[in-house]
């Protein structure tokens with residue numbers, strides 16, 4: 678059965694706009710696929726620790742060379758990789774935080790971008806192993822970055838496209854929930870526009 682991996686990263690719980698739009702999208706996609714299962718990795722509620730000495734060492738050596746502490750760290754990272762590899766569809770939600778993604782999401786990426794598992798090096802350069810997935814990125818931001826003078830200050834979308842593409846995920850749609858700092862009315866409009874875009878994309882899926 679097909680499955681959806683929903684990765685939300687805001688620490689703001691029910692107040693999070695990126696999570697709200699992404700959860701709705703995942704549910705709509707799931708309903709459309711007759712109950713396709715949704716695995717929700719809520720990084721805001723359960724943050725992934727930043728890379729440390731043990732994890733960086735563990736994920737770069739073969740299983741048989743790891744000590745007990747490294748084995749536990751690698752197992753955790755492996756589980757995140759397995760969740761990603763098992764998904765046909767990935768929905769990722771983040772706010773624009775100081776022009777980039779929530780650091781919780783960065784930690785998730787640092788755990789799933791694994792040589793030999795989600796990408797590998799060849800004589801002709803790196804190739805992504807997590808291909809064939811449809812990815813939706815929901816980005817919420819105080820300002821407007823999809824068009825206009827601030828486009829170049831949005832480092833979240835180019836970064837995500839680069840790192841996801843490196844792992845083989847190149848079919849990426851971005852849903853903006855933007856201009857939410859311009860007052861409650863603007864925020865409502867931004868949510869409505871993002872939901873309309875989500876519906877459109879879900880219909881086309």
Ligand SMILES: Cc1cc2nc3c(=O)[nH]c(=O)nc-3n(C[C@H](O)[C@H](O)[C@H](O)COP(=O)(O)O)c2cc1C
Nearest residue numbers: 687689693694695772773774775776817818819820
């Ligand atoms: C620490 C912090 C940094 C932020 N940096 C930016 C930023 O660089 N640009 C921007 O437009 N909005 C910025 N914002 C506003 C958030 O992008 C906005 O509140 C968004 O809705 C957060 O996502 P969430 O609702 O899913 O938590 C920032 C908010 C916080 C709390």
